[in-house]
Amino acid sequence: MDLTTTYLGLNLKSPLVPSAAAPLSDDLDNLRHLEDAGAAAIVLHSLFEEQLVREKFELHHHLEYGTESFAESLTYFPEPDTFHTGPELYLEHIREAKAALSIPIIASLNGFSPGGWTEYAKLMEEAGADAIELNLYFVPTDPDVSGAAIETMFIETLRDVKYSVEIPVAVKLSPYFSNLANMAKRLDKAGADGLVLFNRFMQPDINPEELEVEAVANLSGGGDLRLPLRWIAILHDRVGADLAATGGIQHGRDVIKAVMAGAKVAQVCSALLRHGFPYLTKLEDEIRHWMEEYEYESIAQMHGSMSQANSPDASAFERAQYVRAIESFYVPDAALRVLH
Amino acid sequence: MSHLRFGANPIRSTYLIDQANFIACHQWNFLEKLDVLARAKRGSTFLVNSPFDADNPAETWAQLPIEIQETIVRRELKVYAINAYKVARENGMGGRINTVMQTCFFALANVLPADQAIAEIKHAIEKSYGKKGAEIVAMNIKAVDATLENLYEVPIGSPDGAVRRQPGMPNHAPDFIRNVEGAMLVGQGDALPVSALPCDGTYPTGSAKWEKRNVAQFIPVWDEDVCIQCGKCVAVCPHATIRGKVYEPSELETAPATFKSTDSRDKKAFSGLKFTIQVAPEDCTGCGICVDVCPAKNKSQPSLKAINMQPQTPLREPEAENWEYFLKLPNPDRRTLDGTHIRTQQMQQPLFEFSGACAGCGETPYVKLLSQLFGDRAAIANATGCSSIYGGNLPTTPWSKDAEGRGPTWSNSLFEDNAEFGLGFRVSIDKQAMFAAELVQALREPIGADLADAILANAVQRDESDIYDQRQRVAQLKPMLETIDDPRAKQLATLADYLVKKSVWIVGGDGWAYDIGFGGLDHVIASGRNVNILVMDTEVYSNTGGQASKATPRGAVAKFAAGGKPSAKKDLGAIAMTYGNVYVASVSMGAKDEHTLKAFIEAEAYDGPSLIIAYSHCIAHGINMTTAMSHQKALVESGRWLLYRYNPDLIAQGENPLSLDSRAPKQGVKDSMYMENRFKMLTKTKPSDARKLLAEAQADVDARWKRYQAMVNLHQPETLPE
């Protein structure tokens, strides 16, 4: 049985890739565990440009705060000779990961506007990253900024990154575009080697008793896969970039679905955070059993088989399907009139 | 004040300058207090940090005190000004004006050609900040350029300003405070004759309240409709500048127009009374701690609370009047006030107020609590450290007295002997009380059997009522003694006050208790005598600039532990508990104020040595001082700080003496640790060491929690087998 796939020009032993999340990847031992559990490649957690700058200012503020106010205590901290306030730690992590692991390491860069920080991509490449995942995470709230302007900014950001590196670059994007297919096509043309669908925004919750906004990193559930599944199926035949599914991969069968829709890899995060690293082995076992039962020989064989173009019912992915779905939804009136 | 001399040749002798070529005043409000230009040479240059911008230079002139204007005109000074706080703020430097003022100095003082000097400053910025990142260098360089753009010459007008220099202390302050301490406050201490100073070194208390430092840019403003009257803001205020009171509605008849008031929500204890939270606008430091801990939010606009920070300047006058009025409202009777709950306890008058501790200091709320609970009968031995500096640094002291003139007796002693110093208080007080009792017994007849017996029968004095009654008896006794023709009556007259119970407190920081004074502390708790020891644990030598102590936790960066402290924090409480007869409590006001209150009351009530170890945040932690109190919650939740009380009295009652009052550590220590720069900075300087120390610090916390749980179980009363 052949589980191999290719993604961003990398040969992978299976479509199982742990996705970007610090709890999965910020520790070298965890990376080793993931490799042992069967990860075909690993996307490291993201390097956030704003975070680096913010930390620099915080450090400076705290080292200076209250100093030179009292003769007996002109300062409160020893003055270190060196600081690692730039991306050095992240780069060191790439280097260590590359030295310790034999699977490909994909570095993740998080930002949304072009600028000097795209240089970090170059440093990641030099540190040994096999590819870069560019996460265009942006929540626009200014009503005076048009969607077109933001799309242009994204394209330019990708161009900057592509310009500075030779290794492949995948773009992780959100589903919130007026015309996602158009955006995907433009990114494809601007040189994206892969599209990772989708970025999941952490939606804050409201605590009505404490009158507080709670920022909670909630884990995904089974239904969450439908959104990436649909768009991968639609985009499979429309863009040249490799597609990766992220969001809601819980079981081996979900991986099969993603591949059938057209994904080269299925990225897993919540399931691993919930069940631990060995769960990756279980996912692989489930894939094997399923393939055995339904007599598939290889992952390649099913790749894109259920994409919009190849599937027996192309309209199912479009508007018509919506009309059909609501028409077929039947609940007896009587059931609605009682309180359960 | 610093004096700086330059010359072509190295300067080796040290002396102060009499005729300065250049004088800079970095704080505008000094002009109103000090004779800033006393040493200005004719024709010299004067630079001032002004609240007025370059586009209005005449305003700077107009607002200079007339005495300063006169000197400028008379000595033909050149005057330059800059709104340094504004320049600093607009260039991301917060309230730090050093770079700005230094740039002005080099631009004006001619010690180097200005261009060369500015180039050197920029070079120095690159050298000292380069390692912190290009953004930090850029920020400072931008500030230098902005400084040069905003520095302006002040046109010399006629000396007819409306502002006058104020005396060091207000005219209505007591004589000694006005004449002697006031002179010291404005830097004229050297001119005082020796005869002006108290011959035994005893200084009056209650003097910090005359200083009126006016340092806050923003102060809290109370919203009486939102307030739930919990008293938390009052408890946490490090400077005792926000207070609550209940009073009769009739008191409001003469209240100032803007004085705020509402019905007391406590319909049982304070039925029919009015309630007010009042801020002292000229003493508040603007630290914002009270607003951060206030639990009451405005339901329609939750970003607002029951107190909110607003600019001080427009509030200064009306609120100062309200504050004066508030102080005159009678304090509730201590005998009827429930001192066991923060909500009501916080209406006890603080006898420690307006200290010069850092804005937002984590130590002073404990000191203040002690003063509220026991201040009217406390004798305090204070180890050297921050608490001795903010507690009794000349010219003023925050220790004060109540309307009857009662307040703590306070003295400072060395690091190495403070516990013994306090024990001496106890021994001496006990001896004098014993002798006084003997004299009462001996003079039973002339005093009258009823009064004498009542005095002697009430030696214990368990609560506020007992103490009140005993004071009444002593007050009755004193005039009587004058009429008794017996030398022993004269003797008793000098000792009678000792018949009322005193509370001995030995106070200091961790540098004293864990390190340098530990031998003495151990000696004193082993003595079994009734003393109360309060250790304000900032986990570092704060006053001398952040040196590691044995209380410093593993992984924290401090001086002498630049690579992160490699060993665990010493467990002082566990050591003290091994004696078995020492009351020990570990508290954190920000995590659980009611627990802190309980521990203070139990410690004082325990007839033997008591040790309270109180977590005290400090600017040496590199934290946001405004949220420092609520940060203590995260600290306790992570298990880095335990809350517990060990009360030996419970053993006799067959109960478990140790009560572990915080919950099992949730999450790891990482999140709360890395909110403090003392831990976080190691990840930026020695990342791999930081990772190792973090893992070890977690292991310390886990092991300690297990150990304490085992100790609780050890003391569990045995269940008998069937």
Ligand SMILES: Cc1cc2nc3c(=O)[nH]c(=O)nc-3n(C[C@H](O)[C@H](O)[C@H](O)COP(=O)(O)O)c2cc1C
């Ligand atoms: C705790 C946590 C941290 C994450 N950090 C990142 C990150 O640094 N960069 C990123 O691109 N995505 C990040 N993600 C998103 C995941 O990579 C993933 O796309 C998302 O959780 C959906 O996949 P799932 O359903 O398998 O969890 C994070 C998700 C979680 C739950």
Ligand code: SF4
């Ligand atoms: S801002 Fe700080 S000093 Fe002022 S009242 Fe509040 S806690 Fe006290």
Ligand code: SF4
């Ligand atoms: S903390 Fe807030 S709610 Fe509580 S007394 Fe103070 S102002 Fe009122």
Ligand code: SF4
């Ligand atoms: S250095 Fe720390 S303990 Fe000392 S006064 Fe300042 S905040 Fe308080």
